[in-house]
Amino acid sequence: METTSHVLVEREGAVGVLRLNRPEKLNAFAGDMRDQIGDALEALAEESDVRAILITGEGRGFCAGADIGYLNELVAEENEKDFARLLEAGERVVGTIRSIDQPVIAAINGPAAGGGANLALACDLRIMSEAASIGQTFSRIGLHPDWGGTYFLPRLVGEARALELMWSGRMVGAEEALAIGLVNRVVPAERFREEALAWARQMAARPPIAVARIKHAVHQSRDSSLEQMLEVEMDNQLACFASEDATRGLFAFGNKEKPRFEGT
Secondary structure (H helix, E strand, O other): OEEOOOEEEEEEOOEEEEEEOOHHHOOOEOOOHHHHHHHHHHHHHOOOOOOEEEEEEOOOOOEOOEOHHHHHHHHHHOOHHHHHHHHHHHHHHHHHHHHOOOOEEEEEOOOEEOHHHHHHHHOOEEEEEOOOEEEOHHHHHOOOOOOOHHHHHHHHHOHHHHHHHHHHOOEEEHHHHHHOOOOOEEEOHHHHHHHHHHHHHHHHOOOHHHHHHHHHHHHHHOOOOHHHHHHHHHHHHHHHHOOHHHHHHHHHHHOOOOOOOOOO
């Protein structure tokens, strides 16, 4: 396990696990924590044998968003420059999640609020403990959503519900989060970590070339026409067809075996 002040990075086979590590503050962002997250994601993405990335929190929280004490200091000092720097670091994390090839899974083990909620929404998939909650709490303190929340949330739950959640600032429990499409899965709290890791391992076992191209195609489809996506599908399908993984997959299927994909 590699340790930095507020981020833990470890390997579980083909899964890279990134743990936010400020449990006494529900993993609220502090200091250069945002930059540490970006650095860790980029480093994991460069490891060819990392096939999926899991982001979760230490202790009982996923991420409480910004450190309110520090925000109070910035407001008192009218320090817009340092506040903008925090926003830029968050933008970097979101951009990295979307640009890398590996599936990135948010394992929401506890409260995810504000920027912490939108860190989870920026991930490709979300699994949530039945004891966790998630909320757009920015309006409670007179602020506007960041970390891509105004992009991701309406696309997941629709504009009207997104407005209600952002204006009210209320925390949403796991059952409601699943019902409205905020998360993919909800699992019992006592089995959460093992279930989240097992799900990440399932994603890591899929063919890396196809997985990466599927990820980028689905995200691209949000702002593309049918004609554009048909061209993307043609290019991606031909690339996958030419891969050794397709040969392995087709052979294994024909012989009723489990394929072992190598990413070639």
